[in-house]
Amino acid sequence: MNRRYVSLFRESCARGLVHIQPLARAGIAVASRALGGALRRLRRPTRRGILLALAAVPALFLLYALALVPFTPSIGDIRKARIDRPALIVSADGKVIDEFKPVNREWVPLGQISPYMVDALIATEDRRFYEHHGIDGLRIASAALHTFSGDRQGGSTITQQLARNLYPDEIGRAPTLARKLREAITALKIEAVYSKAQILETYLNNVPFLYNAYGVEMAARTYFGKSARQLDILESATLVGMLKANSTYNPVLNPERALQRRNTVLGQMNKYGTLKPSAYSWLRRQPLNVNFQLQTASRSAAPHFSAQLRRWLSAWADRNGYNLYADGLVVRTTLDSRLQAMAVQAMAWQANQLQWVANGAWNEYTGCRAGNELFRTFMRQTSEYRAARDAGESDPAVLRKLGANPNFVRALCRSKTQVQAGFVAIDPRNGDIKAWVGSRDFSDAPFDHVLQARRQPGSTFKPFVYGAAFADGARPSDTLWDRNVAIPTAGQVTWRPTDAEPPTDQPMTLRDALVYSRNRVTAQLMLKEGPEKVARLARAMGVRDSALEAVPSLALGTSPVTLKEMVSAYSTIANRGVYLEPRMVTRIEDHDGKVLAQFASAAPEQALPAGAAQTLVDVMHDAVVRGTGAAIRTRFGVRADVAGKTGTTQDNADGWFILMHPQLVAGAWVGFDDGRVTLGDYWGQGARSALPMVGAFYDMALRGRVIDPDARFNPESRPPRKARPPRHHRFLFWNF
Incomplete structure (x- = not known):
């Protein structure tokens, strides 16, 4: 490609001066007319007609490519791809309680990445990286020849791979001409905006490495327990080798394949002069020495709050043109980090003690045993039970077999009895x-x-009943009889609310009825106020998302x-x-x-x-x-x-x-x-x-x-x- 035209294209893209879409539409129309005319001439072929027809094919291809430009990421989006500024979530008392990252990644500059990693990457993935402008014509031609001969090879440059990693949805994944053209166009845009060093840095910080590790820094920590700066040549070659197929060359699960692929990378480095032959001969005999350490994302101080906030904030950012992961938004929330920590501690303390109670009531010797009808129901809901029944075994036989398996019983018991x-x-x-x-x-x-x-x-719903009564002028000192009541409901069913204590058959004040949570008195008050009125009041006061069934039993919290x-x-x-x-x-x-x-x-x-x-x-x-x-x-x-x-x-x-x-x-x-x-x-x-x-x-x-x-x-x-x-x-x- 002529360097003068490349320079002009890069300058035009950077300034946002190329307005392709209207030109493409007009060009396609012209090309269509030209192609139509050429096809008509082919009925009576002449030398000039044949030349015109041949010229129309590349022209139409070029115009088709131009028509895809508006459907690729914009220059502005590409500029933001190198900015890793996650939204910071800040509590009301000024503490950072979370940060919204798209993936588990820590961005590191190129200067903090081992040079062996860069050498291995270029030697293996794109040896002419510094010579092309996003698309390597020679490599494409070579890959095409190998593919036609039965040895399929890829022709994508590092820049094209970066385009796929950054914009998988915009570019697509199907092996089609349109996808390859979108990838190539995006690669040209990236080269117009970024320097070669910036492309390498962006690529190495975005590539996935399994186990929720994105970027070379997290990969170095995951597989070798060190930073990207500390990677040696063998470790760098191992990670670069994974780029061809993460799962296939996973050094944790497939060490033999990973070792072979690592040596292939070392061979490429030796072939293209970044590794001496004597060093290559020694290095290829060395083991992998993986030090696997799963890296978990940083924990939020309030993860459920953050989950709801992320949904809301994502919608707000989309409406207002902000990038949640690149614009460095600072979100000031209402949460108090001190109260949040106290709530977490209080829950852990009480729930752990209740779990001890549950473990005593539900274990393989008490509730979690085949003799318990409820536990048998749980057993029948498992995949193990269904598989055995599908194989023709009887229900009693399956229950006996599963009940005799302590691992099965223990796992099922735990899944059902966690407080x-x-x-x-x-x-x-x-x-x-x-x-x-x-x-x-x-x-x-x-x-x-x-x-x-x-x-x-349950009874936490009762204040709505008493609130409706007080709004109608009732006083806490007003009384109703504490006695058994029978309340007819729809379908000729009679509702008879009960209490733990027997009725006194004496007047009871509304104050005492709510203080001691008496169901019989509350049910009578509900009839007096009406279920519809109580349901309306509950909705007005805050119960706005859940459906409330306006029936008498609503007074006792049945909805x-x-x-x-x-x-x-x-x-x-x-x-x-x-x-x-x-x-x-x-x-x-x-x-x-x-x-x-x-x-x-x-x-x-x-x-x-x-x-x-x-x-x-x-x-x-x-x-x-x-x-x-x-x-x-x-x-x-x-x-x-x-x-x-x-x-x-x-x-x-x-x-x-x-x-x-x-x-x-x-x-x-x-x-x-x-x-x-x-x-x-x-x-x-x-x-x-x-x-x-x-x-x-x-x-x-x-x-x-x-x-x-x-x-x-x-x-x-x-x-x-x-x-x-x-x-x-x-x-x-x-x-x-």
Whole structure:
């Protein structure tokens, strides 16, 4: 290719002066007319007609290539490919809690990469790298000749390979002419923008090496336990050898093939003068010496929060023309790193102790045995059971065989009986999410029990019933009879709610009914207010994503909801009945600190009259003084102005507790992913499963003064009380 034209093309591309698409359209039209005329002349062939027809073929090919230019990455996109500035996620208290990288990669400059790596790469993949401008015509011709002779070879340069690695979707993967042309065009653009050194640096930092290792730095750490700067010639040749086929030449799983391929790379280096023959003869006899160390991506301080934030931020970046991984965005979030750490610690402490309880109730000698009907059901749901049945074995025979396999029983038992939990905390004054823990271990259980899990809320739903009554003018001192009730429902089914305690057949105040969580009285109040009204109120207060079935039993929390919805609704109670949509981000800045976008709190919505909300807080305050949530005071010594509610569902499948403070509302759910597994009548209660998690969290937050121990819901009517000093580390051991 004429160097003068190449220089002009590079300059035009860099300045953005080449506007190909309209020229291509016009050219294709002209070429089509010319080709049509040429084909007509071939009916009566002349020398001039034949020459014109022959000339039309390369002309049409060229115009076809030009027409593909607009469908390749732009110069601006290519410039950004070398910028590795992941978005930084910053907490409200100024701590970096995560960074959004597209892959597990650490970008290193070319000067920090072993020169052996560069020599091996060029000798093996593109020996004329410094002589071409993205496309090597001689290599293409040579590859074509070998391919026609039956020895298929690739003709792609390093620049073309970089184009494929950077833009796999735009270029495509199918072995077609259009794909090769898009690859070639992109390679020319890359050469127009980058120097040769920049191309090598970008290539070596983007190439994948298996085991979630991207780029030479992560590959060096993964396979040899060292940095890219420290790679010797043998290690460099091994990594370059993997580029032909990662899995085939994986030195961990296929060491013999990897050794052969490494020696091929050494042979190329010897052939093209970067390795002396005497050194080559010695090096090819050396072993691989792999030191495999799996590299894990850096852990987020709040992985479930980050997962939701990444989805939101990706959409925002796309709408506003930013690259999430290259523009160095700084995202200021509402999360408080101190409260997040406390929530993680509280969950780990309580869930680990509950797991000990679960392990005692569910092991190969107790619940996890073939004699347990529920465990037999679990066995029938496994692939091992289905395979044996498909082979013709009877159900009893398969159950006996699987039940006698201790490894099978142990694995199935563990998969079904891992205690799970979710925890979230929200500032009711502005809707800011302050802590979010979606499971015990994100790497082991990424399912988010804050946002994704929908479980029956049990008695934590009751405040919506009482809130509706208080909004209608009822008072906490009003009474209903504590007696058995029979409530007809659709389909001629009668609903008879029960309590753990027998009915007193005496009047009971609404205050005591909520404080002691009486189902019979709550059901009567539900009939008086109406299921539709209660469902509307719950939706207005924050239960906005889950469907609520407007039936009488809704009063006892029979419609599944998420923990985030429930804590958001309780935040409405704490905020004098004003609903604020939960917020994750306050502002986004560029890497120089310039504010790109700000996000204020959502518009307030008065979901519940302020008076009714204050009455609810007052009644639920008693629930933690003398009711089902009293362990907050007696066990955890929390003397701040707090109010809350426990919840336990049918058969103790779900345990809930939500606690309100003027500055923070936090809630926890505890259970198993399979609702048929429970902790039993004692440990399955929300007061014993979920409450300790919340109690330990508030104990730490108040002692650390992350929230104000003297804050009051209603300072005018409730004088401050002097807080009793908490007992030291009481949440670190059993204390019932």
